[in-house]
Amino acid sequence: MPRPSLGARLQFIESDGFWYIRDGSRRRSTGCPREDRAGAERALAEYLATKHEPSFGRGHPDEVSIIDVLILYATERGPHTRRPDVIASAVRHLGRFWNGKVVGQITPGLCTEYVKWRTGQAQARFTKSEAPPKVGDQTARRELEVLSAAIGHAYRERKLRFLVPVALPAKKESRERWLSRSEVARLLWAAWRQDQGKSRHLVRFILIALYTGTRHDAVLRLRWTPSTDSGWIDLDRGVIYRKGSGEKQTSKRRTPVPISNRLLPHLRRWRRSSTTHAVEYAGGPVGSIKRSWNSARNDAGLGPEVVPHILRHTFATWAVMDGLPFGKVAAALGTSERMVQQVYGHHAPEHLRDVVNAVGRQAKLRRI
DSSP states (O other): OOOOOOOOEEEEETTTTEEEEEETTEEEEEEEETTOHHHHHHHHHHHHHHHOOOOOTTOOTTTSBHHHHHHHHHHHTGGGSSOHHHHHHHHHHHHHHHTTOBGGGOOHHHHHHHHHHHHTSBOGGGTTSSSOOBOOHHHHHHHHHHHHHHHHHHHHTTSOSSOOOOOOOOOOOOOOOOOOHHHHHHHHHHHHHHTTTSOOHHHHHHHHHHHHOOOHHHHHTOBSSOOSSSOEEETTTTEEEOSOTTSOOOTTOOOOEEOOTTTHHHHHHHHHTOSSBSSEETTEEOSOOHHHHHHHHHHTTOOTTOOTTHHHHHHHHHHHHTTOOHHHHHHHHTSOHHHHHHHHGGGOGGGGHHHHHHHHHHOOOOOO
16 A cells, blocks of 8 residues: 655645645645644644554554554644644654655664754745755754654554654753843843934833743734734733734743833833834834844844843743742743743752751751
C-alpha cells in the first residue's frame, strides 16, 4: 500500500483573511483568521488524520510507518496537550522529512540530518522577507521530542512492540539575560534622544512592555478603544485587554493585566496626542520597531542579545526578585506557575528560607 503524502500545507489568503489547507490543486478553508494560526494548525492535523487510516500490523518497528505513529499521536494525544498548536506544526514538518520511512530506520545519524534539514529552512512567519531568519536548532529539537513522544504513545497503546530512541541536539541553557534598572534607564534615554520632537513611539513601547510584561507584537497592536482583532487599553478601569473580543484564545493566553500606577499617567498623556494606537509614528500604527530598537540599543551600549522580548523577561525577573508569589507573576504574564518557577525561580531564593530554618531548628550540633 503506498504511504500517505503529507504535502498538505497551510496557506493564508489575503483576499478573504483566512487560513486555507492547500493539498495539491485542492484548497479547503479552515475558518481561522490570520491571528489564529494555532487553530489552523489543528485543522491541518485533523485533515491529515482523516486523509489516511494508520495501519500497524504486527507492531514491529521495521514494519510500522513513522507517518502512522505521528498521525496516531496527533489525533489521540495532541488535542489534550498544553500546546496542541505546537504538536500540529511539528507533525507537519516531521512528516515531510520522515515520509516513507519506518520507525526501525530512526538512527542518531538520521536525527542529525533532520536538524540540518530544518535549520536550513526559513522561519514561516518571515518567508516574505528578503533575508528571513532560519529555523533554530532548538525548534528542531522540540519537533524531535514530539517524534519521541509519538513513539512512546504508540508503544503504550500496544501499537508498537519496541521503543526506538530518538537522538536530540543539545538543549540550550535558559536565557539568563535581563535588564537592570540602570540599563533600562540608558535604553529609555537613548530612545528619547533619537525621537525628539516626534511621537516617541519607542519610548511608549518600552514602558508598556516593561510595566505590563506584554509580548512585543501585542504591544504594537494595542488600541485606545475596544477592538475585535487586537487588544485595547481601558483607561477608565485601568486595565489592558491584550486580546480582541473577536480573537480566539491561543496557547499564548493573552489575559487582561491591570495598569500600574507608574504607567497610567503616561498612557493618559499619550492618549491625548494619539489617534488609534498606543504606539504610533507619524499618526499611524507601527508595524516594526526593529530599526529604532537596534539604534537605541547600540546608543545605550547594550549588546545584540538585548531584543524587544527581553522587556517581558525583565518584568518577570523584577517581580520574582521583589518576592511576589510565582502564581501572581504567572497570572500577570499569562503563563503557567510552573513555567515561572522553572525559568525565574532562581531569582527568588527567599521562598526556600523556611526550609533551611526548619533544618536549623532541628539540628543540635555540638560545638567543636
